[in-house]
Amino acid sequence: MAVPADVPTRSAEAASPSGGTASADAPRAGDLELHTACDASGGQALAQVALPRGWRIEEAHLERSSSFDCPISVGVTAAGLAGERIVYRSELCYVDAGAVAKRIPTQTERKAFMHVEAACDELAQACAAQLGARAEVVAEQPYPSSAAVDIEHERARVKREAANDFAIQGFSMEPSDVVYECRMRRYRLAGVPAPTELAVAAKVEGYVVSIGGVAGSVGKGVAAGAEALLGAGLSSGLIGGVLGKRLRERQAAAAAGQRAAKDQAPDQGDCPDGAPFKLGAADLLQWRIRDSFCLVAPEGRLDEAASTALASMASTLRLNPSIAREACAQKQQMVLEQRQRTQMNIAQQQQQFAAWQQMHASQQAAFDSYQQAWFERSDRQHAANMAASAANFSSAGVGTGAASYSDAIRGVNHYTRPDGTDVEVSVMADQAWVNGSGDVIGTRDGFEPGFGWTELPRQ
Helix, strand or coil, X not given: CCCCCCCCCCCCCCCCCCCCCCCCCCCCECCEEEEEEECCCCXXXXXXXXXXXXXXXXXXXXXXXXXXXXXXXXXXXXXXXXXXXXXXXXXEEEEEECCCXXXXXXXXXXXXXXXXXHHHHXXXXXXXXXXXXXXXXXXXXXXXXXXCCCHHHHHHHHHHHHHHHHHHCCCCCCCCEEEEEEEEEEEEEECCCCCEEEEEEEEEEEEEEEHHHCXXXXXXXXXXXXXXXXXXXXXXXXXXXXXXXXXXHHHHHHHHHHHHHHHCCCCCCCCCCCCCCCCCCCEEEEEEEEEEEEEEEECCCXXXXXXXXXXXXXXXCEECHHHHHHHHHHHHHHHHHHHHHHHHHHHHHHHHHHHHHHHHHHHHHHHHHHHHHHHHHHHHHHHHHHHHHHHHCCCHHHHHHHHHHHHHHHCEEEEECCCCCEEEXXXXXXXXXXXXXXXXXEECCCCCCCCCEEECCEC
């Protein structure tokens, strides 16, 4: 098939395509032929790779996931004439975390960090299991490449990619530590009918970030101000009751987590190969197995296949640039959707709070209306009773008795306001109180309404 224009070529080392994978007039260089790996389901050009003459692309596929760290990965399988097969995987992403950071939900698979030797062993055992065998390590070699691997250059690349991912998510920060390792290991497969050998080459890279540092500059200022305000409220007692107690408990737990993170902080510098990676309690380690190759060959064919096909494939395989652009766009879309969900949740909470406020205001208005109506009915009844008593009895003593009798019938007691005026309160109350606005309430069982209320003397 013709080579797509947006798929890069490998100038000097890339040879001309052959067979059904490339055009017959494609350029050739030595014994290598340029092949285009296309997705079996959609036909999309995924990668170009130079392989020795006689080798072919057996299968290629594209995988998409909902993980921000690895939204797209590519797999390519190449086959030789003598039964050799090379399985390539662009990346496998994982996340490791400290004790506190483990509570953070993530769509990326959780897995303890492995150095490149352990990663190669795991890939080898998975490949051997498909053949019903087990892999035994026999040798270790440098990662196959046409040029020496510049570790510092690769570490700088990992750091740049991490900073770019942070920027997409709206964070202004850098990883606190970076790891990059690459290696190839050779294995003997035991338990297969025909003697078979295996070689696995892989890169392991990742970076450490503290969850306390995941915030933009504006967010940091807002968070600092909110934390100071909350601390002042808790220490002064303005935030009390059950809410204050729970907030103080959460603040104490957060402080304990920060102290634990400081106590468990990793040592500065690189992590030696083979040594466990030290993570603080609040640290997240985003790591991946990148550009992994599994070469399976009959006994006696591994050396030649590794020095030709595997070396060429590791040096010349280039993914279609449109895949990287699609992955970046997918990450941006994930962030946009997350922000939209957050805004919707905030709006929903605000609507619920507004509805609660409206309901509370309606209930208060209904209660105030009922209380006002009761006072008005009581006043009218009292005036009517007093008028009737004045008409029927002329003596002051009898009139006073009628008034007391009327109060008992209506179920009220008389109290005197500070200004000397009279006020009636239901006999259901043991005490009466007035505030600065002149509002009067009744209480019982020794309840005191608090600051701003003055007890009235009973007549």
